[in-house]
Amino acid sequence: MSGDDVIEAVFEAVAAATPEIRESLVGRRRYEAGENPSGEQQLEADVYADQLFEERLLALDGVASYASEEREGIVRADGTSADADSTKGKTRAGSGGDGGDGDYHLALDPLDGSSNVKPNNVMGTIVGVYDEPLPAGGDALVAAGYVLYGPLTTMVTARDGRVTESVVHGGERHAATADLALPDDPTVYGFGGRVPDWTDEFAAYAREVERELKLRYGGAMIGDVSQVLTYGGIFAYPGLTTHPNGKLRLLFEGLPIAAIVETAGGASTDGERSLLERTPEELHERTPVFVGNREYVERAESALSE
Ligand SMILES: O=P(O)(O)OC[C@H]1O[C@](O)(COP(=O)(O)O)[C@@H](O)[C@@H]1O
Ligand SMILES: [Mg+2]
Ligand SMILES: [Mg+2]
Incomplete structure (x- = not known):
């Protein structure tokens, strides 16, 4: 085979x-x-x-x-x-x-x-x-x-x-x-985690995004990523002050979703680099996840490095 x-x-x-x-x-x-x-x-x-x-x-x-x-x-x-x-x-x-x-x-x-x-x-x-x-x-x-x-x-x-x-x-x-591609003119965003647990850097980024896109958050990554693949925008489950690696698992959630979004013409990051450049050390390792249109992913990376 x-x-x-x-x-x-x-x-x-x-x-x-x-x-x-x-x-x-x-x-x-x-x-x-x-x-x-x-x-x-x-x-x-x-x-x-x-x-x-x-x-x-x-x-x-x-x-x-x-x-x-x-x-x-x-x-x-x-x-x-x-x-x-x-x-x-x-x-x-x-x-x-x-x-x-x-x-x-x-x-x-x-x-x-x-x-x-x-x-x-x-x-x-x-x-x-x-x-x-x-x-x-x-x-x-x-x-x-x-x-x-x-x-x-x-x-x-x-x-x-x-x-x-x-x-x-x-x-x-x-x-x-047959050939799904992210729209060029993004319209939606969905961010996970409790707002009080967001870092100051992520909160500042979120404030900017809120002014440009409309919120679509349903509490299932797949549903929220499907919104982004369909309408363009950004999905993130960031690192939190309480949980620096966020909630999502690199092997089971982060890597496959990054591969799908990147193949559809978008980008992914863990805050510093493409998720696809990562290799988990442990099976159930968690990671911050950002996927969507390149512009929003790059802006997240620069906001988080400040
Ligand atoms: O309830 P929260 O903190 O918004 O978390 C939602 C996130 O948790 C998850 O439900 C975790 O996935 P599982 O249900 O597979 O554990 C994601 O799909 C979703 O993005
Ligand atoms: Mg599950
Ligand atoms: Mg899951």
Whole structure:
């Protein structure tokens, strides 16, 4: 199986699981299941989606391992697992012992914005396809995609320098926009974190942006980034005075979303450099995230360096 075929099979399997994910929410909307490795409350829906994707994706030829925001360690296709500590600071040479025959390693946020399930607002699924054992960096990210569970189910994928949006119906993708690009005249912004926890530098930047763009913030990164991809603008979950690395996870959220936005002609930063230049030291490492039109990303970088 060629690399392209494996990536296609991964996206196809993610799309095929979406009717079951939507259906699963009916009975799993309110029940809390524990905490994830980042110390956040998990819903039963988070756990269900994680298990479903693990099962479906590890069954694909060419997939060596699976990691997700909802579990501590990595599961390999050969049935072995590695805990998060044993992956810390690992050397990235070769893939021997990292999952058997497959060349691809998947990092998923099974349900992004799952706190939106209770109020019945949008949420997503994020997938990053890496050609090195996890935790790998932007240079090893060969494809990325997300599903948005909104009034429609849509899927956006980035690979080979192109971003495609599809409508998913009955678990199958129907191409809607073959070459998605960020609009040149940005109109929306969405910033996460409590305003009192913003740094002075970020607050000053936010004041400027507020005067130029209109607020669109829904509490699921995928929904907020979809606003930016559609209308142009900037999404940020900045470092906070209380949490300098913000909330979002580099491997599961920051890198795939940066790859999608950059491929669509936009830019990303952690405040200092493109997220795609980063390699996480740890599986669940957090990072500030800024994605959107280049002008707004560059202005964020200069505001934060003051
Ligand atoms: O509730 P807040 O602080 O606004 O945080 C919202 C952010 O948290 C997230 O929900 C975190 O993702 P998960 O739901 O996958 O943990 C992002 O999607 C979103 O951008
Ligand atoms: Mg998330
Ligand atoms: Mg999640």
